[in-house]
Amino acid sequence: MRSPASLLLPLLLAAPAVAQDPAPAQEPVLLPWNTRNRVADPTPVRFRLDFQETTIGASEDLGLLGLHVDFLEPFQTWPGIYLGAGGFTAVTGNRGGFLAGGLEGGLRFAASDTLSFDAGLFAGVGKGRSVPTGDGLVLRQHFGAQYQLDNDLGLRLEVSNIDFPTGNGGDVQLSAGLAWMMRPWVARNELRDRRAYPATETSMLERMRFGAGVTGLLVDSGSRRTNGAAFGEDIALPFARADLFVDPNLFLTFSGGGVPQGESKGYAQVLAGVGYVLPLTDPRFAFEGTLQFGGGGGGGVQTGGGLLMQPAIAARIGLAPQVSAGLTLSRLMALDGDADFDATGIGVNLAFTTGLPDYRPATRGVLLPDQTPLSLWGLEVVHRTYIVDSGVRLDNGRLMPDTFNTMGAGLAFPLTPEMEVTAQAFGGYDGLPGGYAEGWLGARYRHLFAGHPSAPQYQVVLSGALGGAGGGGINNGDGAMWDLRGGLGFILSPTIGLDLSLGRTAAVDGLFEAWSFQFGLNWHFGLPIAQG
Template identity: 30%
Template sequence: MTHPARISALLLLAVVLSITVPIKPALSSEGQTEPNGELSAIYEEWRVSDDENMGVVGLGVHHYFSEYFSLGVGSWMAVRGERGGFITLGIDGRLHLPITERIELESGVFVGAGGGRGGYFLSGGGLMVRPYAQLTYDISSWGRLSAGVSHVTFPNGGTIESTRPYISFSLPFYTYMGDGWKDDGLPHALQKQHDKSRSNSLAVVVRDLQPVSDARTTGGAVQDDVTLLGIEWRSYFNDTWYARLETEGAAGGSSRGYMQILVGGGAQIPVADNLYVSADASVGGGGGGGVDTGGGLLLDASAGMYYYLTPSLFAGLSGAYLIAPDGTFEAGSLALKLGYRSGGYSAGRKNSVDPSPEKPANMRLRVVNQTYYKASDLWRTHHADRNVENIGVQIDAFLDRDWYLTGQGIAAYGGDAGAYMTGLVGLGIRKNLIGGVFVNGEGLVGAAGGGGLATGSGLVWQGNVGLGYDLHPSLSALVTAGRMGAFDGDFKADVLGLSLAYNFNSYLLH
């Protein structure tokens, strides 16, 4: 049985970039920066049926809005069992109740969407709800350990319902972010706080996966080459060592719906002026599109070279080897990367002749709901007369006051399209009209698949126009209308979008 197609090249872009969720920097009584967020990893097993369990890993980013409340985004992916490629994304809110100096009682709920390897029968419309409670122990600079119990359900027609214990580890961090948008630099005190932020980089990745001759699809056929589109994020501990997160999905070939999420670490060292080499190792999950990854666990090793075109803009070429220990899938790959590094220390900056302080970038984080309406009779392979409801996150990085780069990751939660996901990147413009009213326009391209939507090889486009209103300098509401279609498939849809946006400034991109 083939994996239901599902892909989001930017599935974790929201996770990566939500580090910039606008909260005020935390200060201790001595004026030192305190952690204002955390990265987390969770392992638990879900009951799929009376005789089947699915081991899953959850990755997420949270930011503290107060001592007692945090909010973040995250993703869940299968790594053990028979459901490689089952992936969801969503939003996670959490309450914190300190018991002692090191122990906290925490409870929250994750609301998201997704599916895979079981079709809409397993995840229904795709809606996922996961309330949970946990005890957390602070082990100081090493991080935080937690143990708890969760209840997972896919209430919109899905068959998964599971109450199980879990364990998790989280790593606190600090990064500068400020409410609203700024057109100048930071006051000296805030600039000093920014200097304590880690350097981060974000790159767009195009990868060609070339499977070994023994690799087979879940249907037993020879596995063809797959072209992936995605992003890679790195956070640097110092001039050499970094942690990384990469998410990619199929945008070419016959395995539309394949997706992989990898996390790991590596080292980067200089070899000449502005030229660096790097090597890293990663672990993660993936599957879909008929690619035989077994339970979903993936192991990856890669090496590459990077050239800084400017103090912050770089281009890279890398090679990697990927293996699924539980399946037949095994492949080498070549990847081209174009990225931007900012915050703290940038690798190419040592040769820069401009010592002026950086200015924070104006950014916008949107929680979006998009409804697809049929624009072609053959747009879906099943339930063709039903609209598709999607939820997700969109991040915008402004190049100036009007133009911005944008990326979105969304997944279906209604319309019997469970397992549908899409990830797009593009360019947009925002123009003020009068008062707090503004117009918005954008064009995007990326990958999509799953849920019975006829997206061909997975490569899709989307165009939107919208009207918005600034409710507050840091909060906006926006309604959009647009069209989406597949480059080589029958999928075409009219798209109505509603979003709530938070406007902020950050050094993640500047």
């Protein structure tokens, strides 16, 4: 089926800053995007980077690089509990291209100012390179100790167990890693939690940069695919990137990308590293260099165990006070196992930079100053069940299963109280062979139906998205997909909602067509933006 013209939606590269303007008096207090009377909490956030090995099959070793983001104090009434998301990618062995992603949570205890302990559980989806995960469910339990070298950087040691409940693999191992702490303020609508004294902005707490772009990978002539054949074409790799500045010039950088079409459709990579900005006399221009390591593979790209290294240099020009464009020259190299892949990259990107302010008093529930700009965000966890049309076949000619399941996560960027731009990623865990993954960019419309503020409130939710999918033997041509859906959203609290929807999904150029039922939990919040 052809994609409806109404699905040609803009690609949003950064969340907009929204001023805290007074809203009409009749606006329901529970509306999640309501920017009146915002209160804010200092919210510790922890980034964890770790490495561990596990065993798959009879005796094969698989080395995994993990990246996790934890919200350490999400509930005022339940101290010590943390929630987050994370994932793993293969970097040693010979299974480059295995990826797992999911949700995690646990309990944390601070023994002193520098030493803490935590126990946690990860539950997610993992597929790729024939790693025997069964239906795709991946579990990981850990008990860890963390020692803080300073306010930001910590060292970690864990005893962990990775388990594939319906597959063949996993055992108890020691893992080691690093942790980086942030303490941003998160704004929300909780009028009952207002304190007597408004907050006063004191200084710049953090500076962050978010961007997206595309890199053309010019594959070396000597590189080979997993079947031993030469590459027939170069690779176009869309990517997203986030940078966290630890001082005016030095930053931590994280990026991820995947190939939606072509002979390398299904290739994906996740990288992390450090970068440095070299400012020039004209403040609009700068050079920067980065060095990243991570994992990647799939799509027939022979990355061996999956370990990748990517040094890069870039020229950046400021287009507006918070918006910049970059031109990057990079070198991507596979380093482990039977790797036979190297490429030179030429990329372009757009980025949005913002600063997070600090406030006093440093307590929960302070009232933000009037006209504080907010960068509005939504995080969501989604489950989708596909009901495949009768007669649809896989690439190998076999009939597709009647149903299959996916689980994913997404971001929402509210543009108005009723319109938001969305970005989502899903992984299949039941019903399809091999590793199936989707990525979507779209728009969502919400219309609130509300009576008395104390009565349940709900929204009519309509959405459309364009995306790419690969793996699992699905017959979707060059990988392009479209999705239309409608449903109801239930507002459970000023920041948390539940969405239920029915959708229609199909390949733009392929045989795949299906209905789908989706449910998801979403959390909406605002990040105060430093003024001036």
